[in-house]
Amino acid sequence: MSSVNTTIQLMTREEALAAGKAGREQSSCSTELSKGPWEFDLAEALAGTPGYGPGASSEDKAPQETPQQGQLPQEYKDASDAELKARILGAKAELGERVVVLGHFYQRDEVVEFADFVGDSFQLANAAKNRSEAEAIVFCGVHFMAETADMLSGSHQSVILPNLAAGCSMADMADLPSVEACWAQLEKLYGTEPDAEGRVPVIPVTYMNSSAALKAFCGEHGGIVCTSSNASTVLEWAFARGQRVLFFPDQHLGRNTAKAMGVALANMPLWNPRMPLGGNSEQVMTDAKVVLWQGFCSVHKRFTVAQIAQARIDFPGVRVVVHPECPMEVVDAADEAGSTDYILKAIQGAPDGSTFAIGTEINMVNRLAAQYPQHTIFCLDPVICPCSTMYRIHPGYLAWVLEGLLRGEVLNQITVPEATAVNARIALERMLAAKPSQAQPAAPLS
Structure with missing residues (x-):
């Protein structure tokens, strides 16, 4: 099967049909994806306006401070x-154990092939922490992942993000001022004193997909x-x-996670950071068990x-597995929901001849x-639309x-100020200790 990048490069109606599964016509969400990411680096620099790249939702507006x-x-x-392949392999051979390359599951194939470790954000966080002999960690993922690697790695190590965009x-979708404003309102409503069982009124939990500043907020x-x-x-742990x-x-x-644990939807209000009390009444907030931020992938x-219904028509007996970042209705309609590692293990453990419709990133x-x-x-969505920001790495x-490292030059280093990192590490170490069932570290590639 052609890589996502190759398919997009060659995308025509006939070639897309040939590249896809029978009965599942494919197209690309943006013809701009066929261009080199440097074209968007230049366009954004000239405009003075950062962006998320081709294929991103028109609703997603990058903050002005976006790198x-x-x-x-x-x-x-x-x-x-x-030539690029030869230069990368040559540089890696010369650098040896001085460098480790980490690749996220969502990264394009043309980059993943050079990764020493491939995994999800949890696995790669562990990989970054455990490769103390490497002087440089090249993180082929996105900015928040590189920040996490910097905070978990040693002071002698440099973390590099190949493309800062x-x-x-x-x-x-969640920034520190907005979360602090939310927290102030919650403290005013709930107070700060623990109950008879010693539980405080509210515990902040941030997804890995957040800035170092928000991880620090949670640690603090x-x-x-x-x-x-x-x-x-x-x-x-939080409850x-x-x-x-x-x-x-x-x-x-x-x-999706709280619902699976038995929390009622009525006790999960959505918090709109642009409205007082997130757009909720005091009673709704008082009854809340999980306050959900208005963010999404x-x-x-x-x-x-x-899409799930169509997959079941096209492939009777298909096993539908989706990521829990999908909307609740999609998770409910699927057979299973789980992390990228869960999806991988589901496929690895299935009997030969199984059919899977997967709801996660196309790469x-x-x-x-x-x-x-x-x-x-096959992917539930027949439209080929990779993670637009992950795709910026080429x-x-x-x-x-x-090759910069060969010259002794550290390019695109990601550094989290120690004042932020000290509290963020507290929250991250708690995360690493909260091991999921049957969790496994990212496996080295042969």
């Missing part, structure tokens, strides 16, 4: 795929970080210490109940289809930063 990427040297833009629109206020792998374990949970920035992960928001789905040809595996940027 922007400087211009990639022309030699990397002009290099062929074969690789951010996350969901992470940007008795809270914790979660990932999609350990969200239920983290909520159990043992608090009467309620403030969950941000992804409403869908919070709602644009990729997982694309999946629908109608991972296509990679699974190629790795497990004994199954029929082999050209990877070659650039690795």
